[in-house]
Amino acid sequence: MGGIVIIQGSRATVEIGDMAFGGAGIGRINKQVVFVPFAIPGDVLEVRILSAKRNYVTAQIFGIREPGPGRTQPRCPVFTRCGGCQWQMLDYPHQLQEKKRMLLGIIRHHGGVQDPVIHEPLPSPDPWHYRAKMQTVVGRDDNDRLALGFYAHASHRLVPVSTCPISHEANNLALDAALLIFQDMGWDPYDEVSGSGLARHLISRVSVAAGKLTVMPVLTKGTPDLEKVVSRFAERLEALAAVFLNINGNPGNVVIGPETRLLRGEEGLTETVRHVRLSFGPVSFFQVNPGILGKVADLVAQKACLSGTEHLLDLYCGVGTFSLFLSSSAKRVTGLDVSEEAVSFARKNAHHNGIQNARFYAGSVEKRLPSLIEKVGTAQVALVDPPRSGCDDAVIAALARTRVERVLYLSCNPVTLARDVRRFSLSGYRLSDLTPLDFFPQTAHLEVLATLVFVK
Numbered sequence: 429m430g431g432i433v434i435i436q437g438s439r440a441t442v443e444i445g446d447m448a449f450g451g452a453g454i455g456r457i458n459k460q461v462v463f464v465p466f467a468i469p470g471d472v473l474e475v476r477i478l479s480a481k482r483n484y485v486t487a488q489i490f491g492i493r494e495p496g497p498g499r500t501q502p503r504c505p506v507f508t509r510c511g512g513c514q515w516q517m518l519d520y521p522h523q524l525q526e527k528k529r530m531l532l533g534i535i536r537h538h539g540g541v542q543d544p545v546i547h548e549p550l551p552s553p554d555p556w557h558y559r560a561k562m563q564t565v566v567g568r569d570d571n572d573r574l575a576l577g578f579y580a581h582a583s584h585r586l587v588p589v590s591t592c593p594i595s596h597e598a599n600n601l602a603l604d605a606a607l608l609i610f611q612d613m614g615w616d617p618y619d620e621v622s623g624s625g626l627a628r629h630l631i632s633r634v635s636v637a638a639g640k641l642t643v644m645p646v647l648t649k650g651t652p653d654l655e656k657v658v659s660r661f662a663e664r665l666e667a668l669a670a671v672f673l674n675i676n677g678n679p680g681n682v683v684i685g686p687e688t689r690l691l692r693g694e695e696g697l698t699e700t701v702r703h704v705r706l707s708f709g710p711v712s713f714f715q716v717n718p719g720i721l722g723k724v725a726d727l728v729a730q731k732a733c734l735s736g737t738e739h740l741l742d743l744y745c746g747v748g749t750f751s752l753f754l755s756s757s758a759k760r761v762t763g764l765d766v767s768e769e770a771v772s773f774a775r776k777n778a779h780h781n782g783i784q785n786a787r788f789y790a791g792s793v794e795k796r797l798p799s800l801i802e803k804v805g806t807a808q809v810a811l812v813d814p815p816r817s818g819c820d821d822a823v824i825a826a827l828a829r830t831r832v833e834r835v836l837y838l839s840c841n842p843v844t845l846a847r848d849v850r851r852f853s854l855s856g857y858r859l860s861d862l863t864p865l866d867f868f869p870q871t872a873h874l875e876v877l878a879t880l881v882f883v884k
């Protein structure tokens with residue numbers, strides 16, 4: 429496939445050989461690497477060059493000559509326009525295999541481990557309608573009417589949606605109701621540029637275990653018609669357990685503002701992890717795919733190899749999601765999280781589940797861990813579940829210094845996981861194995877559970 433002039437707008441045929449982290453297909457034109465969004469390995473495609481940089485080219489599909497194995501019809505009418513999903517064109521078994529393959533490449537390249545043990549991915553029980561939380565943006569459609577939807581990829585351009593196939597059905601009902609209610613109220617969408625307008629977002633969340641729904645509009649300020657809005661939501665949504673309001677008058681693109689009010693209904697949201705009932709607040713972190721959570725907790729328990737005599741550290745513990753589940757297999761557990769709200773829920777969750785061997789502390793892991801270990805004693809097993817940025821060096825050093833025997837690393841970013849695997853190995857740990865966890869089917873997002881063991 430040589431002889432093609434690679435400039436913006438030119439056309440070419442390309443065969444896709446691989447998939448990049450982030451989800452685009454990778455091929456070559458004249459030996460030049462080309463990234464093609466929504467392409468899959470084995471595809472032979474007609475593409476148009478979108479941009480040509482010195483090291484790589486990006487291109488857009490305009491024809492499929494030969495579909496790669498697993499290519500399928502996307503379900504969503506706004507797929508490719510909405511920035512939410514990248515992989516609806518690939519059937520689920522192939523998505524899982526691509527995630528495994530992607531993980532191998534990242535661990536080799538960024539982690540320096542050439543032959544890691546990677547188990548088969550843990551699938552989501554349902555590859556559709558799995559998202560318990562839906563966060564939409566309020567804006568205007570092409571007819572200048574108020575609309576709700578998601579941003580297009582890497583932009584702040586609204587793609588209106590009426591239903592989302594990866595969201596739980598109750599969230600789609602909430603979206604439907606909110607559109608009518610916000611339009612009837614004559615609310616103006618917030619305008620990022622001028623700072624004018626009222627309605628910014630709708631966040632809805634389903635407690636799958638309890639069959640309940642909460643909704644939370646995010647507005648720039650309070651408004652007198654809130655009581656009416658609450659009643660309208662209650663009329664339309666049978667499962668509604670609470671309506672919250674979040675006030676965000678700040679400029680910029682941070683979704684949640686500093687003030688959250690309960691307008692009607694129950695204070696906390698709930699979910700279960702096997703036998704443990706967990707409450708959390710409307711702005712607390714909680715895993716968005718509750719369907720897979722029990723299976724992940726079982727896997728964490730299996731990898732932790734607890735015999736009932738150990739002290740378990742749960743770093744970045746949130747509301748105690750994993751430590752409370754594991755507490756019955758350990759002598760005691762200690763959780764640490766920077767969010768005061770999450771820690772307060774973790775303590776309440778321990779109490780409500782009758783768990784007496786769990787203690788939770790608020791503080792940043794990188795600053796607080798060394799003094800916390802001095803206070804509560806060394807641990808034999810640690811679970812770390814950091815945000816996308818991964819673990820600070822100080823965290824790895826503190827675990828190694830106290831010779832924590834097993835570290836279970838739950839990661840939402842395989843690149844920082846691989847970097848940290850390298851750092852752990854320099855501190856005396858060996859990577860035992862990895863399991864891709866498919867919390868987010870139809871997307872290129874990849875979560876991983878890694879087991880590290882102390883060897884020196």
Ligand SMILES: C[S@@+](CC[C@H](N)C(=O)[O-])C[C@H]1O[C@@H](n2cnc3c(N)ncnc32)[C@H](O)[C@@H]1O
Pocket residue numbers: 713714715744745746747748749750764765766767770791792793794813814815840
């Ligand atoms: C991916 S969530 C995991 C929460 C919990 N393990 C769960 O599964 O529900 C990451 C958590 O890390 C916390 N966090 C973020 N940065 C932190 C830091 N520097 N120190 C301590 N906790 C932090 C957040 O508040 C959040 O609860």
